[in-house]
Amino acid sequence: MMTSSKIAPIVKTEMLIRKPAAQVFEAFIDPELTTKFWFTKSSGRLEAGKRIRWDWEMYGVWDEIEVKEVELNERIRILSSDGTEVEWTFAPRAENETLVT
Numbered sequence: 002m003m004t005s006s007k008i009a010p011i012v013k014t015e016m017l018i019r020k021p022a023a024q025v026f027e028a029f030i031d032p033e034l035t036t037k038f039w040f041t042k043s044s045g046r047l048e049a050g051k052r053i054r055w056d057w058e059m060y061g062v063w064d065e066i067e068v069k070e071v072e073l074n075e076r077i078r079i080l081s082s083d084g085t086e087v088e089w090t091f092a093p094r095a096e097n098e099t100l101v102t
Contacts, residue, residue, distance in 0.1 A: 013102065014102070015100055015101065015102045016100070016101050017094065017098060017099070017100055017101075018098070018099050018100075018101055019097055019098055020097060020098075020099060021093070021096065021097055021099065022074050022075075022091045022092070022093040022099040023074045024099075025091055025099040025101060026073070026074045026075075026077075026091050026099075029047065029077055029089060029091075030046050030047040030048075030071065030077065031046055032045065032046065039055075040055040040056060040057050041056055041057055041058040041059065042055070042056035042058060043055050043056070047068050047071055047077060047079070048068060048071060049068055049069065049070055049071045050068065051067075051068045052065055052066070052067050052068075053065070053066050053068060054066075064081055064082050064083075065082050066079045066080065066081050066082070067079065067080045069086075074091060075090065075091055076088065076089065076090050076091070077089045089101055089102070090102045
């Protein structure tokens with residue numbers, strides 16, 4: 002008898018942003034900045050242990066995320082309401098370049 006175990010898919014993507022890592026990191030955790038390029042409304046800054054609501058008003062959808070970990074200027078890990086885990090890492094490449102994975 003063969004059993005199957007369900008393995009969640011893993012997706013990895015990277016983007017080089019021509020800004021210092023501290024500035025890029027802040028853009029991800031501060032809704033005043035993040036709403037300029039991602040969602041339209043947020044209930045607060047990303048801080049470990051907090052539950053945050055993100056709204057995409059143009060689509061009429063929202064999600065409540067749980068902030069699992071925040072390592073200043075290095076890493077953010079969240080859990081979406083559907084169980085999807087997301088982790089961003091911020092690696093300086095040059096004085097004004099950050100690789101976000």
